[in-house]
Amino acid sequence: MKVTITHIDTACVLLDINGFKILTDPTLNNKDGVLPQYVSSPFAFSKKYVDPALTPEQIGIIDLVLLSHDHHSDNLDKKGRAFIKTVKTVLSTKDAERRLKNTNTIGLDNWDEFIVNNEKVNGLKITAIPAQHTNIKRLDKVMGKVIGFTIEWEGQQNGCIYISGDTVLFEGIYELQKRKKVDVAILHLGAGAFPYLKRNLRVTMNGEEAIATGNILNPNKIIPIHYEGWWHFKQSVKSLKNEIEKSNQKDKFLWLTSGYKHILNN
Secondary structure, three states, X not given: OOEEEEEEEOOEEEEEEOOEEEEEOOOOOOOOOOOOEEEXXXXXEEOEOOOOOOOHHHHOOOOEEEOOOOOOOOOOOHHHHHHHOOXXXXXXXXXXXXXXXXXXXXXXXXXXXXXXOOOOOOOOEEEEEEOOOOOOHHHHHHHOOOEEEEEEOXXXXXXXXXXXXXXXXXXXXXXXXXXXXXXXXXXXXXXXXXXXXXXXXXXOXXXXXXXXXXXXXXXXXXXXXXXXXXXXXXXXXXXXXXXXXXXXXXXXXXXXXXXXXXXXXX
């Protein structure tokens, strides 16, 4: 089964599994001009510094979208919202299903399974994995519901593909380790933060947590995404890579070049 991955923008990647195309967290707007772009409200603003590596036209027809959450524009922006209306099936949270009217969005609760019937990948199954969108647990409901995903199919040899969604390291990662064998872990990093709202608040993993997640799940590959291109990503790329390079997980990390197809399996 040939599997490839192409990074497009932030947490937006294209997974091609034997010709079945899955897009994650569609952010397809170009970088901002002078004004900041609000991530979720006038109180949580940021600025985007990079353009997507591919346009919607270049991405083409998508079979499935996996949307970790819809309420932050660094995971679903204006062009992304238009794009998902063209996709047959979008899997996301129950809250997203309620908010995303006129789309084919299906909401999942934690650990719900969804079988994707198709002719290209036998037994394709998506599972909703819990996520916690803040390192301050009492604020998790304020930040809004987020999920990650695992992707499985018949004949998978080395375990599933795990996509973390916007999460920090929390007990759900340990539960995932108990339930599933992970081959490839795609992690949302960047140490996203809004310190003017709450000191020490963080909404995604930093390098230290990425390394710890690798030690917990023990995947064969770790693919970092969602770590550059926005003002609110508070860990620099240099700092992140230096931290990973000094870790026991360094040989597992696959750093994607945006716009280029990388082979995961043959």
